[in-house]
Structures are given as structure tokens and as C-alpha cells.
Amino acid sequence: MDCIFCKIIKGEVPCSKVYEDDDVLAFLDISPNNKGHTLVIPKQHHETILDIPDELLKKVIMLVKKVSIVLKKDSDGINILQNNYKPGGQLVPHIHFHIIPRFENDNHKFEWSHIKYEDGEVEQYRQKIENLLK
Ligand code: 5GP
Ligand code: ZN
Numbered sequence: 709m710d711c712i713f714c715k716i717i718k719g720e721v722p723c724s725k726v727y728e729d730d731d732v733l734a735f736l737d738i739s740p741n742n743k744g745h746t747l748v749i750p751k752q753h754h755e756t757i758l759d760i761p762d763e764l765l766k767k768v769i770m771l772v773k774k775v776s777i778v779l780k781k782d783s784d785g786i787n788i789l790q791n792n793y794k795p796g797g798q799l800v801p802h803i804h805f806h807i808i809p810r811f812e813n814d815n816h817k818f819e820w821s822h823i824k825y826e827d828g829e830v831e832q833y834r835q836k837i838e839n840l841l842k
Contacts, residue, residue: 709753713802717751727775731767734775741808741816744779748772749804756792760803772805783809 715721717733724736726746737745748771754760760768776786789806791797810816825833 711753711800711802713749713800713804714753717749727771731764732771734771737806741806742783742810742814744782744809746775746779746807747804748775748807749802754803755801756798756803757790758792768803768805772807775807779807779809784812785810 712721716723716735723738725733726736727734730751732748732750734746734748737747748768750760750764750768752760752764754764757765772788776788780786787806787808787810789808790804791799792803
């Protein structure tokens with residue numbers, strides 16, 4: 709399989725590793741939004757958060773928290789991003805969490821536009837999602 713993160717895990721492609729154990733790996737993003745931007749991945753290949761087994765996801769998210777605590781020591785805030793599928797901005801199809809240290813006045817902005825619900829629509833969405841979660 710032609711997965712860049714699997715190649716990093718196998719040692720076929722180098723990375724700036726900050727932590728690894730049997731199940732998970734953390735390394736610096738090659739193209740950081742801020743210095744220290746870290747990626748946390750499972751060693752097993754799963755494409756998205758919808759695919760990864762819960763027990764493995766728990767290990768990944770615990771490392772995300774640990775990395776966040778460390779990065780916060782030298783920063784003012786933290787963004788945790790996790791993109792799924794191409795329309796969701798996922799470029800590497802091996803689940804990963806971005807942990808991005810943020811600084812006062814680092815001038816990054818989320819350029820997300822906001823939309824409004826039509827009358828009654830919010831309740832339709834609420835009901836549909838609530839039912840599917842049962
Ligand atoms: P995505 O858009 O899939 O959420 O983010 C993929 C991230 O992986 C990007 O931030 C990109 O810079 C990073 N990335 C892609 N290829 C490599 C690589 O070979 N090494 C490292 N360290 N990061 C990579
Ligand atoms: Zn992979």
C-alpha cells in the first residue's frame with residue numbers, strides 16, 4: 709500500500725519522531741502551521757476516525773492529550789485538528805491528529821463561513837441525528 713505514514717512507521721521514510729510505543733507514533737509535521745506542530749497516528753493503518761477500532765483510538769487520543777500538555781508549556785493555546793476524507797481536508801488517508809501550538813498574535817484565522825438554518829430546519833436535523841445515534 710502506498711501510504712506515506714505507513715512508510716514512516718516502517719522506517720522507509722524519515723521523520724522527526726517525538727514519541728513511539730507499540731501502538732502509536734508522534735512526529736513533527738513536515739509543513740507546520742506553527743513550530744512544534746505534531747502529528748499523532750496509530751501504527752496500524754486505518755483511514756479515518758470512522759474506521760479505527762475504539763481501543764486503538766483511545767490510545768491515540770491519550771497521546772494527543774499528552775502531546776498537547778507538553779506543547780502548551782511553550783505556547784498560549786492548542787488546536788487539535790482531525791480531517792476525514794478529501795472533502796474534509798484529509799490529504800493523507802491514514803488517520804492522524806494534528807496538535808498545533810498557538811501563540812497570541814500568531815495571526816492564524818479559521819476562514820470558515822457560517823450559514824443559517826431555515827425555519828424549522830434545526831429541529832429536523834436534531835431529530836434525524838438523535839434517531840441515528842440510538
Ligand atoms: P491532512 O490534510 O491529511 O489532515 O494532513 C496531512 C499532514 O501531513 C499535512 O499537515 C502534511 O504537512 C503532513 N505530511 C505529509 N507528508 C508528510 C511527511 O512525509 N512527513 C511529515 N512529517 N509530515 C507529512
Ligand atoms: Zn498507512
